[in-house]
Amino acid sequence: MKMQGAVIYETGKPRPYAQSTPLIIETLDLDGPQQNEVLVEIRAAGLCHSDLSTIEGIRSRPLPTVLGHEAAGIVREVGPGVTDLKEGDHVVLVFVMSCGKCYECTTGRSHLCGASFESKMKGELIGGGRRLSLNGKPINHAGGVSCFAQYAVLDRASMVKLPSDISFEDAALFGCAVITGVGAIINTAxxxxxxxxxxxxxxxxxxxxxxxxxxxxxxxxxxxxxxxxxxxxxxxxxxxxxxxxxxxxxxxxxxxxxxxxxxxxxxxxxxxxxxxxxxxxxxxxxxxxxxxxxxxxxxxxxxxxxxxxxxxxxxxxxCYMGSCSAPDDMPKFVDFYRQGKLPVYKLRTGELPLSEINEGFDRLADGSAVRQILKPHG
Ligand SMILES: NC(=O)c1ccc[n+]([C@@H]2O[C@H](COP(=O)([O-])OP(=O)(O)OC[C@H]3O[C@@H](n4cnc5c(N)ncnc54)[C@H](O)[C@@H]3O)[C@@H](O)[C@H]2O)c1
Ligand SMILES: [Zn+2]
Ligand SMILES: [Zn+2]
CATH class of the missing domain: 3.40.50.720 (NAD(P)-binding Rossmann-like Domain)
Structure with missing residues (x-):
């Protein structure tokens, strides 16, 4: 399928990003989900400092890539082998693709999965290869997520099902800010x-x-x-x-x-x-x-x-990803939010379309914004 996404080709460009435009909106090709993969329509994505660090060039990643690792959306298609999610389910995305088989995954530390780490360093999904391309040339995945785009194909392990009554804008923040910050306190410390x-x-x-x-x-x-x-x-x-x-x-x-x-x-x-x-x-x-x-x-x-x-x-x-097992911890954190104990909406400073993503990173870099929510469908 064709879709719009924000591609970074070169890091370390000068600020303001509104002028140097490190992120370029392209019409990309996205292959359908393969074994154990899911196509998700991105409804809301947060701008995190880890993306900014890649833009600044202090955290190297394979280029070109579609950044973004904190988002929520709707399942649009499931690939072979995915039996516990269906079209229309709401999901929050997770930036570790736990393989379920390695030493870390089988001893309660799936957030440190070695296979996930290696796939991320190659810009691939854990199933191997890339589903993103532009004019026949592959584009790398970031963190197995790449959510600064209208759609993403991800491994099944890169998402947790959400109750459908939570707003996508709040839900997105659970994918990085909340799982990392709350997890750091409860699980790591x-x-x-x-x-x-x-x-x-x-x-x-x-x-x-x-x-x-x-x-x-x-x-x-x-x-x-x-x-x-x-x-x-x-x-x-x-x-x-x-x-x-x-x-x-x-x-x-x-x-x-x-x-x-x-x-x-x-x-x-x-x-x-x-x-x-x-x-x-x-x-x-x-x-x-x-x-x-x-x-x-x-x-x-x-x-x-x-x-x-x-x-x-x-x-x-x-502390990585709040030392969390996403399938176990995310539902607990969502429950705390539903009880009014995690007012994550207070972290939101405005919404923006894909076309304003560079301006959004200027605001994150100068410290004037906390979490800005990207709405890739406008
Ligand atoms: N380990 C993980 O799993 C994980 C996950 C997500 C984010 N991160 C990292 O966490 C960090 C925070 O991310 P964010 O999105 O909240 O960033 P942010 O840019 O929104 O916030 C950083 C804050 O630090 C403040 N700051 C800068 N220098 C400071 C200093 N010397 N003393 C005290 N405060 C200072 C800034 O004013 C700003 O408010 C980043 O380094 C990010 O890459 C790590
Ligand atoms: Zn993050
Ligand atoms: Zn593993």
């Missing part, structure tokens, strides 16, 4: 009631982590950012206090220690900067853990003083 949490970086993912911290009963919940508007929003979704990080690592850590009787047990890094990570590590109390989910440039380094790490039992752990 395993925050318990009364424990002190600080969240560094209050974008879509960090604000989801603040909501998750509230859900977990954390206290205090300290939101850290460089922007006052983000800190105000953090208070409206559960932060009990905020700290402006523009004063540098030492001042930020000192302010957090003042607010938390000497430091936090959980510092959640979601700014995607080494500065944020430094401040997170410096804000720990003895026995505290940094949960690192922000994605810094691929070649960035971070210094640790090993002596103090041992003496104070500081811990540092990575």
């Amino acid at each position: 395993k925050v318990k009631p009364g424990e002190a949490v600080a969240v560094f970086g209050l974008g879509g993912v960090g604000l989801s982590a603040v909501m998750g911290a509230k859900l977990a009963g954390a206290d205090p919940i300290i939101g850290v950012d460089l922007r006052q508007d983000k800190m105000t929003l953090a208070k409206s979704v559960g932060a009990t206090a905020t700290v402006d990080a523009s004063g540098g690592t030492e001042n930020t850590a000192a302010a957090i220690k003042d607010l938390s009787h000497g430091g936090v047990l959980h510092a959640i890094e979601l700014s995607g900067t080494v500065k944020g990570l430094e401040a997170a590590y410096a804000s720990l109390r003895p026995g505290g853990t940094v949960t690192l989910a922000g994605l810094t440039p691929a070649d960035a380094k971070f210094e640790i003083a090993p002596y103090m790490m041992a003496a104070k039992e500081f811990k540092l752990q990575g």
Whole structure:
């Protein structure tokens, strides 16, 4: 079938993107779903900083590609072997294509599936090859999703069925911001009631982590950012206090220690900067853990003083997709949302058509937007 999609051919173009147009709207060919695959009509897709990092050229991906990994839509066709979804079902898309067979998949860590990782690095679906092309030349898939387009063909494992009464605009955010931010708190950090949490970086993912911290009963919940508007929003979704990080690592850590009787047990890094990570590590109390989910440039380094790490039992752990098993965790998070405990609609800053996607990434890059929702059908 033919459809419109936003293709990136070259990364590292200068801002403003409205002028340099890293994303170009093309009429693409999309092959039908093969074994275990599904054709989904994309109804809403979120603009995430991970896409921006690819546009900036600090996170390399096979090019050309159709970006986008956070979306919700409607099943339009199922391929052979798909028996548990049907045309018309609503789904939220997931950026890991778990194979179900590897060591990680069979030991409860399907979000770290090795086969999925290798397919992503090649720009392919886990079933092998690409379904996207332009004038006979293949176009790569991004994260097995590629949702900055009107339709996507994905592996069955790249989606979770949704109740049909949830708006696509809210549902889309569960695919990355919510699964990562809430998962970081509940699954990776395993925050318990009364424990002190600080969240560094209050974008879509960090604000989801603040909501998750509230859900977990954390206290205090300290939101850290460089922007006052983000800190105000953090208070409206559960932060009990905020700290402006523009004063540098030492001042930020000192302010957090003042607010938390000497430091936090959980510092959640979601700014995607080494500065944020430094401040997170410096804000720990003895026995505290940094949960690192922000994605810094691929070649960035971070210094640790090993002596103090041992003496104070500081811990540092990575977090990918909130350590979630999407089929198990997504329905739980959707239930919390339906109970009013995850007001994800507060993360939305406007909607845009495909034709304005470059302007949307300018707004994400300058920090003036949280989650903008792309409506590929207008
Ligand atoms: N590990 C994963 O599975 C995963 C999934 C999704 C996103 N991510 C990453 O999470 C990060 C956040 O994504 P997002 O879409 O919410 O980004 P965003 O751009 O919406 O938000 C980032 C926020 O960090 C703030 N910030 C910048 N420097 C800071 C500093 N030194 N201290 C405190 N705050 C600072 C910015 O003002 C902004 O509000 C990105 O690095 C993204 O790539 C990781
Ligand atoms: Zn994302
Ligand atoms: Zn696997």
